[in-house]
Amino acid sequence: MLSRVAQNVYWLARYVERAEDTARLISVTTNLLLDLPRTARTTEWEPLIYITGSQESFFDRFSKADEFSVVSFLTGDLQNSGSILSALTYARENLRTTRDAMPREAWEELNEVYLFVRDNLANGVSPRGRDYFLKQIIRGCQRFNGFLEGTMSHTQARHFVLLGRYMERADMSTRILDVRSANLLPREGELTPYTNIQWMSVLRSMSAYQAYRQQVRSRVRGSDVLHFLLQDEHFPRTVAHALLSIADCLRGLPRAETAIGCVHRSLQAVHDADVDALAYANLHQFIDDLQIGLGQIHEAISATYFTYQEKDDKTAERLEVTAKI
Structure with missing residues (x-):
């Protein structure tokens, strides 16, 4: 390819x-x-x-x-x-x-x-x-x-489709959490209907409201929403699920060790996060670190598979990603 x-x-x-x-x-x-x-x-x-x-x-x-x-x-x-x-x-x-x-x-x-x-x-x-x-x-x-x-067909092309889809999904999910939570989390604990409605809108921005209610059978709270959207591994638009899917795609490609290592570091950070504490402090820094991690994953993918190494004018555009699989 x-x-x-x-x-x-x-x-x-x-x-x-x-x-x-x-x-x-x-x-x-x-x-x-x-x-x-x-x-x-x-x-x-x-x-x-x-x-x-x-x-x-x-x-x-x-x-x-x-x-x-x-x-x-x-x-x-x-x-x-x-x-x-x-x-x-x-x-x-x-x-x-x-x-x-x-x-x-x-x-x-x-x-x-x-x-x-x-x-x-x-x-x-x-x-x-x-x-x-x-x-x-x-x-x-x-x-x-x-x-x-x-x-x-489940070929190399499909691996790159899924890589792109889940990279963009993880990036958008972290951006939504970062920007929306900046206005909502400081008021966590206030029993106002508007805060509840706004957290519901965060879930709906990722088509996650129904899945969240199936998992969390109580009113919508900021800390619970963060738990779900960061760490749930089963819903397709959470950060954890996106990272797991990226790792699975990379395992189907050769020379993916560097990129997989970057994914595992970000995934470990998500799994180890104390979300209840982040709901009140340092969430912005945590999301910034995740964004840096996603950037490193993208750079590793790009350097491994997309960078053209010119050998001569005739073959530069036809350099293959890997030995054929």
């Missing part, structure tokens, strides 16, 4: 996951505001900019993070590399260049989602059409992943 193909497939999966996660964030925030008092609604859009890591580019162009600016920026702004349209554009291009390695149905589905977003951006910004617009994106991305699961 060529390094170029492996890299494109990896980033294809990351961009599709990014588009789905961003659509869900906007959808959950829109619904959350219906349950909050009017005075609290103006502050709920700005965290989305920090979760997606695009605060620098956003505030270079916008003076305040109001609903229209944030939703426009995160849905269809091609100057924002993290917008839904940008992510789907990059994913589509990566898939176009690797179509021989991917199921035909996956290309058709991704192309359909891309065209829908491109042609219906006004509905995404408008509160009236936003719910349908975002649901179509989420379902389209899930159908795309379903086609891959149902029709893709």
Whole structure:
């Protein structure tokens, strides 16, 4: 398998996951505001900019993070590399260049989602059409992943798809926990309905509310949410599950020792974390360390499989990831 193909497939999966996660964030925030008092609604859009890591580019162009600016920026702004349209554009291009390695149905589905977003951006910004617009994106991305699961051979290409998906998922999960908990955890213990509602929105941002309630049969509390989203190994969008899945994928690839070592260090940190204590102090530092760990995993994957080592002009682009498996 060529390094170029492996890299494109990896980033294809990351961009599709990014588009789905961003659509869900906007959808959950829109619904959350219906349950909050009017005075609290103006502050709920700005965290989305920090979760997606695009605060620098956003505030270079916008003076305040109001609903229209944030939703426009995160849905269809091609100057924002993290917008839904940008992510789907990059994913589509990566898939176009690797179509021989991917199921035909996956290309058709991704192309359909891309065209829908491109042609219906006004509905995404408008509160009236936003719910349908975002649901179509989420379902389209899930159908795309379903086609891959149902029709893709379990080869190297599939390993890189799963690596990209779970790397992006772990990154987004830690970002959501870091930004959202910064405002919620200091008030832990206050019996206010709004804190409870906001923690529910954190769970819904990862489609985890139902699974959480099945595991924790009490009211939604910040420390319990952190326990579940960091350490539960069975729900697909928790940090622990993502790291375990990354390790499993790497075991199917050669020369993965360095990357697996990075994964094990991050996984050990998650398992050993005293979440009850973190709920009151040092959570931000803990999440920062996890983010650094995820960066090290990505760098190890990139250095092992994606870096082109030029031998000569004719063979540089055809350097294989490994000896053929």
